[in-house]
Amino acid sequence: MKNKIIRSIFIVPVILYSLLLIALPIIYVLIISFYKNDSYGGMIRTFTLENYMSIFNSVYIGIFLKSFLIAVITMFICMIISYPFALAVSHKNAKTQSIFMTLVMVPFLTNSLIRMYGWIVLLRKNGVINQVLLSLNIIKNPLNLMYNNLGIVIGMVYTLLPFMILPLYSSISTIDYRLLEASSDLGANKWKTFTKVILPITFPALFNGGLMVFTPALGFFFIVDLLGGGKIMILGNLIKNQFLTARNWPFGAAIAILLIIITYILIMIYRKIGGKMDDLGA
Amino acid sequence: MRNNKLLDNIVIISVFIFLFLPIFVLILFSFNTSELNIIFEGFTLHWYKDLFYNRSLLEALINTLLVALSSTIISTIIGTISAYGLYKYDFKGKKIINELLYIPIVIPEIVLGISLLSIYTLMKMELGMFTLILAHITFSIPFVIVSVRSSLTSMDPNLEQAASDLGADSLTTFFRVILPSLVPGILSGAELAFSLSLDDVVISYFTAGPGSNTLPLHIYSIIKTGVTPDVNALISLMLLTIFIVLTISMVISLRKIKGDER
Numbered sequence: 001m002k003n004k005i006i007r008s009i010f011i012v013p014v015i016l017y018s019l020l021l022i023a024l025p026i027i028y029v030l031i032i033s034f035y036k037n038d039s040y041g042g043m044i045r046t047f048t049l050e051n052y053m054s055i056f057n058s059v060y061i062g063i064f065l066k067s068f069l070i071a072v073i074t075m076f077i078c079m080i081i082s083y084p085f086a087l088a089v090s091h092k093n094a095k096t097q098s099i100f101m102t103l104v105m106v107p108f109l110t111n112s113l114i115r116m117y118g119w120i121v122l123l124r125k126n127g128v129i130n131q132v133l134l135s136l137n138i139i140k141n142p143l144n145l146m147y148n149n150l151g152i153v154i155g156m157v158y159t160l161l162p163f164m165i166l167p168l169y170s171s172i173s174t175i176d177y178r179l180l181e182a183s184s185d186l187g188a189n190k191w192k193t194f195t196k197v198i199l200p201i202t203f204p205a206l207f208n209g210g211l212m213v214f215t216p217a218l219g220f221f222f223i224v225d226l227l228g229g230g231k232i233m234i235l236g237n238l239i240k241n242q243f244l245t246a247r248n249w250p251f252g253a254a255i256a257i258l259l260i261i262i263t264y265i266l267i268m269i270y271r272k273i274g275g276k277m278d279d280l281g282a
Numbered sequence: 283m284r285n286n287k288l289l290d291n292i293v294i295i296s297v298f299i300f301l302f303l304p305i306f307v308l309i310l311f312s313f314n315t316s317e318l319n320i321i322f323e324g325f326t327l328h329w330y331k332d333l334f335y336n337r338s339l340l341e342a343l344i345n346t347l348l349v350a351l352s353s354t355i356i357s358t359i360i361g362t363i364s365a366y367g368l369y370k371y372d373f374k375g376k377k378i379i380n381e382l383l384y385i386p387i388v389i390p391e392i393v394l395g396i397s398l399l400s401i402y403t404l405m406k407m408e409l410g411m412f413t414l415i416l417a418h419i420t421f422s423i424p425f426v427i428v429s430v431r432s433s434l435t436s437m438d439p440n441l442e443q444a445a446s447d448l449g450a451d452s453l454t455t456f457f458r459v460i461l462p463s464l465v466p467g468i469l470s471g472a473e474l475a476f477s478l479s480l481d482d483v484v485i486s487y488f489t490a491g492p493g494s495n496t497l498p499l500h501i502y503s504i505i506k507t508g509v510t511p512d513v514n515a516l517i518s519l520m521l522l523t524i525f526i527v528l529t530i531s532m533v534i535s536l537r538k539i540k541g542d543e544r
């Protein structure tokens with residue numbers, strides 16, 4: 001009897017939590033996505049596929065493509081920065097490695113919006129970067145560094161970079177050094193060692209990083225709002241607008257469900273290539 | 283294999299410049315006599331004094347800390363209990379629960395944000411501090427569970443057996459034997475929960491209401507009209523606090539590495 005009570009102390013909270021705060025809200029969003037929107041911002045309880053159909057409207061297809069493009073570019077830039085960085089850090093001694101990896105995390109302990117504000121101060125027309133370049137006579141007219149795609153990508157890469165660096169670093173730092181020595185003893189050059197030894201070993205980590213950069217990049221509406229200048233929209237902005245300004249919840253819900261489906265397809269692939277769920281996000 | 287040290291250092295330094303540039307700029311302008319955050323005109327501590335008279339800013343700061351602290355404490359307790367429950371006991375539907383727990387980690391934040399907003403609306407819950415804290419607890423718990431679980435799996439399984447052989451019941455075993463050996467996992471889980479809460483913009487955007495303005499939401503609302511340097515001053519003070527805490531924890535972990543090398 002007593003053991004039964006103890007057992008329920010340990011398992012009831014997690015069951016309640018995952019059903020009430022994770023499953024229920026998402027199931028409700030799934031249900032809403034089949035409702036119909038009335039013209040007063042309310043919902044009519046029916047069953048319609050209309051919301052999913054209107055995703056294929058050319059306006060929204062454009063937003064989808066734009067979102068994917070921004071997310072893919074962000075992901076690739078993060079990879080291009082993270083690999084050399086993680087490799088360079090792994091060449092240092094244990095103490096330096098630990099200091100460097102802690103330093104990587106320092107900016108991310110401030111709020112992401114605050115850091116975006118820092119970028120605005122740097123990038124805007126009369127911002128720090130333009131002022132410096134102008135006063136050094138490198139440029140004659142201020143550059144448009146934000147309120148365009150460039151600004152958005154800078155903001156996204158900056159915000160999501162650690163999610164690529166961390167898994168890559170922890171995977172690279174476990175590579176047996178003798179493996180790399182063997183590769184070079186056998187006559188492989190650096191590039192060959194990278195593509196034939198390092199890349200295959202770190203591939204699950206690379207995919208992990210890619211996943212944790214790509215999917216959030218579809219949703220970060222505030223980065224697009226602040227650094228994109230209000231004209232550019234990604235999926236996150238579209239969902240936000242449907243829920244808060246246009247008040248068409250069923251359509252917003254349908255896009256959210258689509259985002260969930262995309263995420264789960266990527267996760268299935270990640271699991272197929274041997275990635276562990278507990279390695280994601282931490 | 284010989285590594286090019288110079289190239290390594292160039293790569294590391296350029297990444298760190300990229301990472302710290304926006305933060306250094308904010309700190310620099312917190313000492314600027316000009317109000318405009320554009321050109322550095324002269325040194326002043328004026329904005330640090332102003333900070334204490336900016337009521338809406340201070341209120342936002344207090345809300346932010348309140349949400350972060352309470353959601354961290356609650357999610358750490360629930361997360362620790364849950365991680366042990368999932369490790370020790372088998373029950374119907376455990377597989378499904380385990381899958382559900384990954385959802386807040388992997389889905390885009392905006393999806394969780396609008397899901398919670400929808401369910402709050404369905405339940406006719408008024409948006410405010412409570413809904414905001416509940417949302418932060420929701421996205422923090424899985425991270426705590428993952429963190430504590432990694433401590434649990436590296437624990438010696440004989441420990442628990444020994445405790446029960448010596449006559450301890452399962453609660454005593456949990457508090458006296460299991461919990462102490464989980465402390466590193468629990469602490470890193472709590473740390474993660476706290477920083478996730480401080481960092482969050484997207485989920486707070488949907489789940490906060492009037493009267494629960496947090497710092498990021500406050501800055502979001504004033505960013506288009508222009509941010510005054512007292513905000514920079516506040517950010518600088520927060521950074522200073524974070525830096526002190528980090529330095530202390532780094533010194534501790536460096537000692538550990540030294541110990542391991544011996």
